[in-house]
Amino acid sequence: MTGKSITKAAQGRRAALPLSLLLAGALSAGSAPAQELTYGSGVPERSAANREGVLPLLEAITAATEGRVSFTPILGGQLVSIPGALEAIADGVVDSGFLITQFYPSDLPAAALMSELTGLGTDPFATMGALNEAYFVDCAACRDDFAALGVVPALLQSAAPLTMQCTQPVASAADLAGLRVATIGRPEMRWATALGMVPVQTAISDLLSALQLGMTDCAIIGTSWIRSYGLEDTIKGVIEMPQGIIAGAVPLAFNADSWAAVDDADRAAIRGLMAATLWDYVSNAYVTPDGETRAALTDRIAFVPGDTALAEAWQAFSAGEAAALRALAAERGIADSDALIDRIMETFRVWHEDLLPQFAGDREAFIRIANERIFDRIDL
Structure with missing residues (x-):
């Protein structure tokens, strides 16, 4: 309807x-x-x-x-x-x-x-x-x-803060530039664009296939989603700096x-x-x-805080x-x-x-x- x-x-x-x-x-x-x-x-x-x-x-x-x-x-x-x-x-x-x-x-x-x-x-x-x-x-x-x-x-x-999760180790804003990223909503798409990434609007149910098939390199999602959507063997790097909270x-x-x-x-x-x-x-x-x-995945996935450039980019974006x-x-x-x-x-x-x-x-x-x-x- x-x-x-x-x-x-x-x-x-x-x-x-x-x-x-x-x-x-x-x-x-x-x-x-x-x-x-x-x-x-x-x-x-x-x-x-x-x-x-x-x-x-x-x-x-x-x-x-x-x-x-x-x-x-x-x-x-x-x-x-x-x-x-x-x-x-x-x-x-x-x-x-x-x-x-x-x-x-x-x-x-x-x-x-x-x-x-x-x-x-x-x-x-x-x-x-x-x-x-x-x-x-x-x-x-x-x-x-x-x-x-x-x-x-x-x-x-x-919810909880969004994090940047990728199929390869990432640590900085420079590492993210040019990568394709699965996004759920328009604010995340705007953030990805501000980082020089390529946003790909993706249904939650399609996250795993998008990452596994190479349609996207990363996803902006909550940390616990790694388990909820079966991404344990797909995600290799997570930048933990809070990047917005879905509301x-x-x-x-x-x-x-x-x-x-x-x-x-x-x-x-x-x-x-x-x-x-x-x-x-x-x-x-x-x-x-x-x-x-x-805690369960710290031996399998590289969790990093992000760099100064990423933090500055977030402040400018949020403003x-x-x-x-x-x-x-x-x-x-x-x-x-x-x-x-x-x-x-x-x-x-x-x-x-x-x-x-x-x-x-x-x-x-x-x-x-x-x-x-x-x-x-x-x-x-």
């Missing part, structure tokens, strides 16, 4: 009720939990994002609501594909699910900007905080995009009708979990697996992302787009420069700050 038809369907207020509400009406009282919500995702069930991120969050919600809200996860594309997730949640095929804003620039012109912020982040925890403040506090147009479709995001997700996924979004059917107190309890979830999600699903992967974001926002017709990008840029600066020293390594401090700046100020 095209972006235009998703919007049309949402404006028509969806003919079908969400699956859980149909089931609740069909079953006698007490035969099933009142709010047993379906959760759909195209992400493989075995992924760390599910095992260490999504599933613990769903369990925490069930505990926080004393069982009044529970979930039936349907993962791995069994019901919802990654590209079709927004439509499935909006139309009530599932009550909740995982989506990536990057895939829907027509339906989510402002909210999809959250997937364009890769070049602004270097610390995973600061990026998690900044991303959610950018969406929930800075960007009213982002929230309006989702509201028009009848979808309610509970939080947004970033803009929504690991938990609700169909608006399903969300409205949740009791006010339970909705507040769910919102109260989000600040801790930001920390736990990125730590358990990304930072820890990155460290474990590096230039404001102009790229302004141009993109203006192209999409977002009102007051320059002011929006200025707010987002300042939010990322504050989290990385001012707030990071206050919470580095301190989960409770992070939770306090995230609540004060984000979740205590909003009503999902």
Whole structure:
């Protein structure tokens, strides 16, 4: 379904009720939990994002609501594909699910900007905080995009820093010039171009074949992806200097009708979990697996920090992302787009420069700050 038809369907207020509400009406009282919500995702069930991120969050919600809200996860594309997730949640095929804003620039012109912020982040925890403040506090147009479709995001997700991984040992910016590099999003393509590399937009599922068949020489991906996508025998060199953090996924979004059917107190309890979830999600699903992967493969792969030229190139590139974001926002017709990008840029600066020293390594401090700046100020 095209972006235009998703919007049309949402404006028509969806003919079908969400699956859980149909089931609740069909079953006698007490035969099933009142709010047993379906959760759909195209992400493989075995992924760390599910095992260490999504599933613990769903369990925490069930505990926080004393069982009044529970979930039936349907993962791995069994019901919802990654590209079709927004439509499935909006139309009530599932009550909740995982989506990536990057895939829907027509339906989510402002909210999809959250997937364009890769070049602004270097610390995973600061990026998690900044991303959610950018969406929930800075960007009213982002929230309006989702509201028009009848979808309610509970939080947004970033990951661990990207690293440059190649099929040959590499150590410097000079080593990378001219090499072909697999990229997932447009910010990574811009970064590759700035380095004099040749970006090749590549689907995640095609990373291994692209590297093995010589279609690309490198990939800009997270360190733990070496294991997740079977690259252990293909990658020979990794430059570990952080080169952006992929952002803009929504690991938990609700169909608006399903969300409205949740009791006010339970909705507040769910919102109260989000600040801790930001920390736990990125730590358990990304930072820890990155460290474990590096430790397991250090005898087989050359991990190096990169050189001064690469660090200087990154600083220049990151500073230039404001102009790229302004141009993109203006192209999409977002009102007051320059002011929006200025707010987002300042939010990322504050989290990385001012707030990071206050919470580095301190989960409770992070939770306090995230609540004060984000979740205590909003009503999902």
